Amino acid sequence: MPFFVACSTFGAVNGVLLTSSRLFYAGALEGQMPEILTMIQIKRMTPTPAVLFMAFLSLIYLGSSNIYALISYVGFATWISIGLAVACVPWLRYTAPDLERPIKVNLFWPIIYIIATIIITIVPMFAAPIETGIGVGIISTGIPVYLIFIKLKKPAAVRRFLKSIDTFLQKVMMVCQPETPSDL
Known part of the structure; x- marks a missing residue:
């Protein structure tokens, strides 16, 4: 196995x-x-x-020699990134209702996903603030690139x-x- x-x-x-x-x-x-x-x-x-x-x-x-810290860094950054991308679905439905949508999704699913993302990203802020801070730092490295x-x-x-x-x-x-x- x-x-x-x-x-x-x-x-x-x-x-x-x-x-x-x-x-x-x-x-x-x-x-x-x-x-x-x-x-x-x-x-x-x-x-x-x-x-x-x-x-x-x-x-x-x-x-990184600590696999759990690495999972925390990357996991937090991934959840924030994907959560923000999914948050665009209800935002665009509200701000651009006439926009053509090749894929139509019931708003219930993105909202549930956004709530789960908020929970998954807020809990580590209290449970592992250092790793979460490093995850924010990883995301912030995109600012100078931009x-x-x-x-x-x-x-x-x-x-x-x-x-x-x-x-x-x-x-x-x-x-x-x-x-x-x-x-x-």
Whole structure:
């Protein structure tokens, strides 16, 4: 039984690594992440830089020796992120009632999910405030990324420097821009 649990865990981690890297790829296509993350590998047609970036982040998480603290950090950040995304459903229903909705969901389910998210995120604030604070810190690392890559107009020297890094990484990873986003 432990062997099958290990196989299942490995498969789940593999799936999360590959799907999460696609989120970085999609964010980069929207201009919310560095341009190198929009590149695809020439032979395999996969977003190699995004996969490697996700793998690098995973290795950073492995630096923690306390698995329970790591679960608290990532769990809190995940619940906050998903809870805020689900909170958009009733918000958009209220603020934009005429918006076309390809998927219609009864408001009962998002509201139940939001209540559960509030409970799941408030309880750790009292039970494990240090881990919760670190989870908030992890989420807050997105603020400088947003400011640097999206909000602020970069000086020409910074843009040239970033372009040279992109060119170097393109050559090292043998990646290029897809002709259209639908190529993947």
